[in-house]
Amino acid sequence: MEPAKLTNHKKGGRLENPYLPYPVRIDDVIVETEDKNLKTFKLVFLNPEDENKFAYEAGQFAELSVAGQGEIPIGIASSPTEKGFLMFTVNKVGLVSSYMHSMQAGDIMGVRGPLGNWYPWEQMEGKNVVIIGGGFAFTTLRSAIIYMLDPANRKKFNEIHVIYGARTPGMLLYRDELMEWEKRDDIHMHITVDGTDDPDWQYNTGFVPTITEQKAPQGNDDTYAIVCGPPIMIKFTQPVLDNLGYDHDHIIMSLENRMKCGIGMCGRCNLGKEFVCKDGPIFTLLEINQTPKEY
Amino acid sequence: MTIIRIDKKDWAPGLEKLNSSYRLFGPVKEQDFHNFKELAKGEQPDFNCLNTRLSPKSIVQPQSEIMLEFTLDESQADHHIMKEPAVNDKPRAVLGIRPCDAKAFQLVKLNFDTLEHKDVYWLRNYEASTFVGLACDNPCSACFCSTAGSGPYNEEGLDVLLVNAEDHYLAKTLTPKGEALLKSAGWQATIEPGAAEAQIAAQQKSAEERIQSRVYTDNLRGQVTNELYEAPFWEEVAFACINCGTCTYLCPTCWCFDIQDEVHGCAGVRMRNWDSCMYPLFTLHGAGHNPRGTKTHRVRQRFMHKLKYYVDKYDNGIQCVGCGRCIRFCPVNIDIRDVIDKMNTYGTCQVDQS
Numbered sequence: 001m002e003p004a005k006l007t008n009h010k011k012g013g014r015l016e017n018p019y020l021p022y023p024v025r026i027d028d029v030i031v032e033t034e035d036k037n038l039k040t041f042k043l044v045f046l047n048p049e050d051e052n053k054f055a056y057e058a059g060q061f062a063e064l065s066v067a068g069q070g071e072i073p074i075g076i077a078s079s080p081t082e083k084g085f086l087m088f089t090v091n092k093v094g095l096v097s098s099y100m101h102s103m104q105a106g107d108i109m110g111v112r113g114p115l116g117n118w119y120p121w122e123q124m125e126g127k128n129v130v131i132i133g134g135g136f137a138f139t140t141l142r143s144a145i146i147y148m149l150d151p152a153n154r155k156k157f158n159e160i161h162v163i164y165g166a167r168t169p170g171m172l173l174y175r176d177e178l179m180e181w182e183k184r185d186d187i188h189m190h191i192t193v194d195g196t197d198d199p200d201w202q203y204n205t206g207f208v209p210t211i212t213e214q215k216a217p218q219g220n221d222d223t224y225a226i227v228c229g230p231p232i233m234i235k236f237t238q239p240v241l242d243n244l245g246y247d248h249d250h251i252i253m254s255l256e257n258r259m260k261c262g263i264g265m266c267g268r269c270n271l272g273k274e275f276v277c278k279d280g281p282i283f284t285l286l287e288i289n290q291t292p293k294e295y
Numbered sequence: 296m297t298i299i300r301i302d303k304k305d306w307a308p309g310l311e312k313l314n315s316s317y318r319l320f321g322p323v324k325e326q327d328f329h330n331f332k333e334l335a336k337g338e339q340p341d342f343n344c345l346n347t348r349l350s351p352k353s354i355v356q357p358q359s360e361i362m363l364e365f366t367l368d369e370s371q372a373d374h375h376i377m378k379e380p381a382v383n384d385k386p387r388a389v390l391g392i393r394p395c396d397a398k399a400f401q402l403v404k405l406n407f408d409t410l411e412h413k414d415v416y417w418l419r420n421y422e423a424s425t426f427v428g429l430a431c432d433n434p435c436s437a438c439f440c441s442t443a444g445s446g447p448y449n450e451e452g453l454d455v456l457l458v459n460a461e462d463h464y465l466a467k468t469l470t471p472k473g474e475a476l477l478k479s480a481g482w483q484a485t486i487e488p489g490a491a492e493a494q495i496a497a498q499q500k501s502a503e504e505r506i507q508s509r510v511y512t513d514n515l516r517g518q519v520t521n522e523l524y525e526a527p528f529w530e531e532v533a534f535a536c537i538n539c540g541t542c543t544y545l546c547p548t549c550w551c552f553d554i555q556d557e558v559h560g561c562a563g564v565r566m567r568n569w570d571s572c573m574y575p576l577f578t579l580h581g582a583g584h585n586p587r588g589t590k591t592h593r594v595r596q597r598f599m600h601k602l603k604y605y606v607d608k609y610d611n612g613i614q615c616v617g618c619g620r621c622i623r624f625c626p627v628n629i630d631i632r633d634v635i636d637k638m639n640t641y642g643t644c645q646v647d648q649s
Contacts, residue, residue, distance in 0.1 A: 016413075016415065017379060017415045018412045018413070018414070018415070019362050019363065019415075019416075019554075019565075020363065020377055020379060021377050023375075023376045023377075046376075065377065066375075067365040067367060067375040067376070067377065067556065067563060068365070068367055068556050068558045068563045069556055070554070070555065070556050070565075071554065072581075093581040093582055094581035097581065107375075108374065108375040108376060109375065110375075110376070110377055231584075256580070257578065257580070257586060258577075258578050258579060258580055258581075260552070260553060260554045261552075261554065263409075263411070263412040263414075264406075264409065264411075264412070265406055265407060265412070265414055265550075265552075266551060266552050266553070266554070266567075266570070267406075267550065267551030267552070267570070267572065267600075268551065268570070268572070268577050268578050269578075270600075270604065272520050272521075272524075272599075272603075272604055273520075273603075273604035273605075273607050273608040278411070278412075290520070290521065291520070291521070292520070292521065292524045292599075293586075294578075294586040294587055294592070294596075295586050
């Protein structure tokens with residue numbers, strides 16, 4: 001079959017100047033993890049009509065803009081089925097993200113986007129979807145799960161599996177939602193931690209590749225795996241998926257690289273001729289295999 | 296297409312007239328070399344140079360450019376909100392640009408003018424510009440424009456082509472923009488095209504014959520990207536490189552940029568600045584990982600971008616016009632012509648690949 005070519009044309013109207021962010025207000029800041037290094041920012045558009053212009057799909061990202069600090073490319077953690085706000089989970093790592101960790105509800109910032117392509121939703125209709133995530137690379141996966149579980153969308157997909165791991169229970173993102181999904185019968189949750197001393201931990205213990213081997217369904221034409229996580233997780237998960245029979249055009253990955261413009265112009269995030277910001281961030285493993293591994 | 300004769304005695308008065316409706320840019324001597332500058336009133340462009348040290352790309356893509364502005368003063372209603380600054384879109388006349396550099400703008404335009412996104416800053420400057428080219432009669436030994444998709448009399452990207460004759464210029468009008476400029480300068484002496492064309496053709500032939508340096512790029516498109524990427528010659532190509540970035544700085548077809556915020560008091564701007572794939576910071580991740588962490592990675596990126604990725608992405612030839620600046624000014628004598636040869640012949644001639 002043809003490699004899954006993921007279209008990247010834009011939805012909705014755009015501002016004429018692609019570098020001009022929409023102004024937003026921070027509505028809420030939630031500390032996600034026990035190390036307090038990850039915070040979720042709930043953002044509301046200052047001009048309500050901008051929300052319609054910012055029509056997005058699960059899997060896309062945006063440039064978060066803080067006046068005087070700069071911009072950072074961050075995956076959209078909210079789902080297009082959630083209205084009235086955008087949600088981003090930000091790891092405290094550099095200049096802008098560290099500054100954002102000191103910002104509070106009521107502060108004004110900007111959002112530029114939506115940027116990049118998205119998970120191939122049309123192609124996955126009627127198929128099984130296996131989501132494999134590790135650490136804090138679970139943000140657009142949350143968007144994907146919320147999108148698929150929406151009553152209007154759930155029937156479009158067959159079985160849904162989620163394998164999600166973190167170092168400890170306290171490092172899992174969106175814990176309340178994970179627990180709610182555990183109770184549902186239309187999604188198979190396989191939460192895992194590398195290790196814990198919590199005697200009441202009732203989920204899995206072990207690294208993501210191991211749990212994938214034990215819990216993921218066999219690969220076939222009707223099953224897609226979406227894999228997001230740290231390089232080490234991806235490295236050891238791929239052979240597991242190969243053994244389970246997943247073709248490389250059925251393994252979908254979301255990549256990251258240093259970015260500035262987010263629209264394929266500033267020249268730094270490319271893998272060969274493909275820009276992670278514009279031609280990605282979503283690629284099939286088959287596509288990635290054909291490019292230099294510069295990510 | 297018409298050909299106008301501009302007597303050299305009418306040149307300065309013509310520029311004087313142009314000054315009211317155009318910002319004029321031209322080569323100006325600085326110390327022992329020339330660069331493109333905006334001309335002060337009455338200042339003449341100096342055509343007595345083979346080409347400028349820096350390419351004229353800064354006329355369309357300034358080395359530093361304000362994109363947006365903002366205030367951090369919370370007593371202002373619009374604090375922390377990005378605004379577009381006032382725009383100066385007065386027409387510009389770029390006088391004496393060489394054909395290679397004009398063609399370069401056309402190659403670069405493909406990056407900034409896409410179906411999905413338009414870079415308003417680059418396009419605004421480009422569209423405001425009228426390019427008055429000056430044909431090259433004395434190409435230098437590092438020029439290889441004629442096999443790099445351009446040539447000493449190449450007209451692509453130009454609105455007017457000036458051909459230097461003893462006491463006059465022959466001005467070939469190539470676009471309505473060029474026609475408007477000539478009219479605005481009062482240069483309207485049309486001459487019998489037959490003789491003028493013959494004169495231009497003769498000068499062109501002589502200029503082309505002076506270009507001794509050639510490159511062959513015919514196999515680049517057929518090469519497999521990952522095989523070329525893994526080729527053993529990259530270590531050798533990069534060995535002497537000091538990642539100084541001179542090549543990218545001088546190059547008319549290098550467009551990469553950085554975006555940075557600058558704040559003074561409560562007033563701030565978001566700027567863009569030229570950046571370079573030669574620098575490690577260009578691709579450094581926040582978490583410390585660098586996908587192009589060695590100089591070999593970075594040198595390979597520069598040549599692969601120009602000679603393979605661009606070729607494959609646009610099917611529009613190589614991202615190089617053969618101006619020769621990177622060859623003349625590389626402090627360690629890396630020669631793009633040698634790299635083109637290595638890439639173009641890779642896999643076809645085993646003897647050369649050791």
